[in-house]
Amino acid sequence: MSNKMWGGRFSSAPDAIMEEINASIGFDYRFAAQDIRGSQAHVAMLAEAGIIPADDAASISKGLEQVRAEIEAGTFTFSRALEDIHMNVESRLSDVVGPHAGRLHTARSRNDQVALDFRLWIRDTIDEIDQQIFDLQKALSEKALAHAASIMPGFTHLQSAQPVTFGHHLLAYVEMLARDRGRFTDARKRLNECPLGAAALAGTSFPIDRDKTAATLGFDRPTANSLDSVSDRDFVLETLSAAAITSVHLSRFAEEIVLWATPQFGFARLSDSFTTGSSIMPQKRNPDAAELVRGKSGRVIGALTGLLIVMKGLPLAYSKDMQEDKEGTFDALQSLSLCLAATTGMVIDMQPDLKRMKSAAGSGYSTATDLADWLVKNLKLPFRRAHHVTGELVRMASDRRIGLEKLPLADMQHVEAGITADVFSVLGVDKSVRSRTSYGGTAPANVRVQARRWLSRLAKEKRTV
Ligand code: ARG
Numbered sequence: 001m002s003n004k005m006w007g008g009r010f011s012s013a014p015d016a017i018m019e020e021i022n023a024s025i026g027f028d029y030r031f032a033a034q035d036i037r038g039s040q041a042h043v044a045m046l047a048e049a050g051i052i053p054a055d056d057a058a059s060i061s062k063g064l065e066q067v068r069a070e071i072e073a074g075t076f077t078f079s080r081a082l083e084d085i086h087m088n089v090e091s092r093l094s095d096v097v098g099p100h101a102g103r104l105h106t107a108r109s110r111n112d113q114v115a116l117d118f119r120l121w122i123r124d125t126i127d128e129i130d131q132q133i134f135d136l137q138k139a140l141s142e143k144a145l146a147h148a149a150s151i152m153p154g155f156t157h158l159q160s161a162q163p164v165t166f167g168h169h170l171l172a173y174v175e176m177l178a179r180d181r182g183r184f185t186d187a188r189k190r191l192n193e194c195p196l197g198a199a200a201l202a203g204t205s206f207p208i209d210r211d212k213t214a215a216t217l218g219f220d221r222p223t224a225n226s227l228d229s230v231s232d233r234d235f236v237l238e239t240l241s242a243a244a245i246t247s248v249h250l251s252r253f254a255e256e257i258v259l260w261a262t263p264q265f266g267f268a269r270l271s272d273s274f275t276t277g278s279s280i281m282p283q284k285r286n287p288d289a290a291e292l293v294r295g296k297s298g299r300v301i302g303a304l305t306g307l308l309i310v311m312k313g314l315p316l317a318y319s320k321d322m323q324e325d326k327e328g329t330f331d332a333l334q335s336l337s338l339c340l341a342a343t344t345g346m347v348i349d350m351q352p353d354l355k356r357m358k359s360a361a362g363s364g365y366s367t368a369t370d371l372a373d374w375l376v377k378n379l380k381l382p383f384r385r386a387h388h389v390t391g392e393l394v395r396m397a398s399d400r401r402i403g404l405e406k407l408p409l410a411d412m413q414h415v416e417a418g419i420t421a422d423v424f425s426v427l428g429v430d431k432s433v434r435s436r437t438s439y440g441g442t443a444p445a446n447v448r449v450q451a452r453r454w455l456s457r458l459a460k461e462k463r464t465v
Contacts, residue, residue: 013081022320024084027327031085032071034120036064038113038196039089041216043104051107051206056100063097064089085117086110107208109200111230111318116196118325120217122239125333126188132340133181133246137174138458139347144170145451149444151429152267152357153366160364163429166352168442171450176249183242191235194219198229201317231317233307233325240304240329243336247297250339254293257346261287266356271349274342289346293339300336303328361429365394365404370426370435379418389416403427 014022040061047057067089070076082088087110094101144167154164194214197204203226210222223229260267261275270287278284310324368390375386392415397404405427412419425431437443 019080022083023080024323024326025078025080025082025088027330028085028114028117029071029078029088030330031114031117031121032089033068034117034124035085035089035113036068037120038116038217039104040064041213042108042196044216045209045212046103046106046206048212049207049209051208052103056103059097060093060101060104063093063101066096067092084110084114086113107199107204107206108196109198109230111200112195112198112226115198115230116194116217118233119191119195119235122191122235122329123188123218126184126239129243129246129333129337129340130181130184132337132344133177133184134458134461136340136344136347137177137181137454139344140170140174140177141451141454141458143167143347143350144174144447145455147352148447148451149433150352150354150357151361151433152352153361153364154442160360160366162369162436163361163366163433164436164442165433165444165447166354166357167444167447167451170347171447171454173249173253174454177246180242180246180249183245184239187235187238187242190238192218192220193223194221195223195229197222198226201227201230227317231314233311233322236325236329237304237307237311240300240307240332243332244297244301244304247300247336247339250336250343251294251297253343254290257290257350258287258294260352261285261290265360266353267360268353269351270346271351273349274346289342293342296335296339300332303332358429362403365397367404367427367429367432368394370432371404371423374423374426375416375419378420378422379416381416 043052043057043060043064046052047054067076070092076088076092078088079091082091090101090104093104146167147170148165148167150166151163152166152169153160154162154169194210194217196213196217197208197210214220214222257268257270259265261270270285270290274287274289275285276288278286306328307325310321314321371393372383372386372390375381375389376383379386381389393404393407393412396411396415397407400407405424409419409421409423412423426435434443434445437446440446
C-alpha cells in the first residue's frame with residue numbers, strides 16, 4: 001500500500017529499511033501535546049480567516065482533543081508506517097472526524113510544524129530546568145548560610161592555598177548557576193518567535209494570520225523569514241550549550257564531592273541515599289550519584305557537538321538530516337534534569353566534617369600569605385620582599401616538620417629582624433579567614449551577607465517548590 005498522506009505520487013510502499021531509517025515516531029512522540037496545541041491554534045486561525053469552514057474547524061479541534069485524551073490514556077497506537085508524530089496525529093484525527101480532517105494541513109507543512117513543536121517543547125523544558133536550578137541554588141544558599149564560618153582549605157592546583165569557608169565555596173556554585181539560568185533565559189527569549197505559517201519553506205498563498213497563531217501559542221511575534229523559520233535549529237543549539245555549561249558546573253562540583261567523600265580527604269559524608277556499597281569490599285561507600293553527575297556531562301556536551309555537526313553542512317531550507325536534532329537533545333536535557341535533582345539531594349543530605357576540614361585548612365602553610373601581608377603592613381616591606389622572607393620561614397618550618405605558628409620568634413627574627421610576637425596573631429586559620437573582608441572575599445561576615453542576599457533574592461521569585 002502506498003502512503004496514506006502522499007499516496008498520490010507513489011505506487012508502492014517503502015522498503016522496510018527505508019521505513020526504519022525514516023521513522024521518527026520512536027522519539028518524536030514526545031511532541032504529541034505540542035503538536036496538538038499547534039494544530040488547534042492553526043485550525044482556529046484558518047476558520048477565522050475564512051480559509052476553511054468554521055464547523056469543520058470546530059470538529060477538527062474537538063477531534064484533536066479526543067486524540068490528545070487517547071495519547072494521555074496510553075490507548076493510542078503509534079504507527080511506524082506513519083513516520084512521525086505529525087502524521088500519526090493527523091491520521092488518527094481523520095479516523096475520528098472523517099475526511100474533513102484533511103483541511104487541517106492547509107497552509108502549513110511538516111517543516112513549520114516540527115519547527116513549532118520543537119520550539120514549544122524546548123520552551124517548556126527550559127522552564128522546568130530553570131525551576132530545578134532554582135531549587136539547587138536554594139539548597140546551596142541555605143547550606144552556605146549555615147556554614148558561613150566553617151573553615152576549610154581553599155585550593156589552587158589542588159594544593160592547599162589559603163583557608164576559606166565552606167559557605168563561601170558553596171556560594172561560588174550559586175553564582176555559576178545564576179549565570180546558567182541567565183543563559184537559558186536568554187535562549188528562551190530568542191526562541192520565542194512562532195515559525196508556524198512558514199509552511200514548507202516559502203510561506204503560503206492563503207491569507208493566514210500569523211500574528212494570531214503566534215499570540216495564541218504564547219510567542220512574542222511570528223518569525224520574519226520563512227526560509228530561516230524551517231531551517232535553523234539554533235534555538236536547540238543555544239539551549240544545549242547552556243545545558244553543556246551547566247553540566248560542566250555540576251560535574252566540577254561532583255568531582256569535589258567525590259574527593260571530599262574519600263577517607264583521605266574526609267571532608268564530607270554523603271547520606272546512604274546517595275551512595276552505594278561494594279559487593280566485595282564491606283568498608284566501601286561509593287559516591288555513585290556524584291560520579292554519574294560527573295559522567296553524564298559527557299552526554300550533554302556530546303549532544304551539543306553532535307547537533308553542531310549535523311547542522312554545519314546543510315543548505316537552506318529543511319533537510320531530513322535535521323530529524324537527527326531530537327534524540328540527543330531529549331537525552332541531554334533529561335540527563336541534565338536528573339543531574340540537577342541528584343545534586344540538590346546530595347547538597348541537602350551532605351554532612352561536612354567540620355573538624356577535619358578545619359585541621360586540613362591549617363596544613364600546607366596555608367597562612368603563609370597572611371604572614372607576608374603582615375610583613376607588608378607592619379614592616380612596610382615591598383610585597384615581593386615579604387614573599388621572599390615568608391618563603392624562607394616556610395622552608396625553615398617545613399625542614400623541621402612543624403607549622404609556621406610553631407616557629408620560635410627568635411628564629412623568625414634571624415630571617416627578618418623586625419618581626420615581633422604580634423605576627424602570631426595572623427598565623428591561625430580563623431584570623432586568616434576573618435581578615436578576608438574585601439568585597440567577594442571569604443570572611444564569614446561577607447559570606448553571611450551574600451548567603452542572605454541570595455536567599456532573599458530567591459524568595460522574591462515566589463516559586464512553589
Ligand atoms: N519527522 C520530521 C523531522 O523530525 C518532520 C519534518 C518532515 N519534513 C519533511 N519534509 N519530510 O524533521
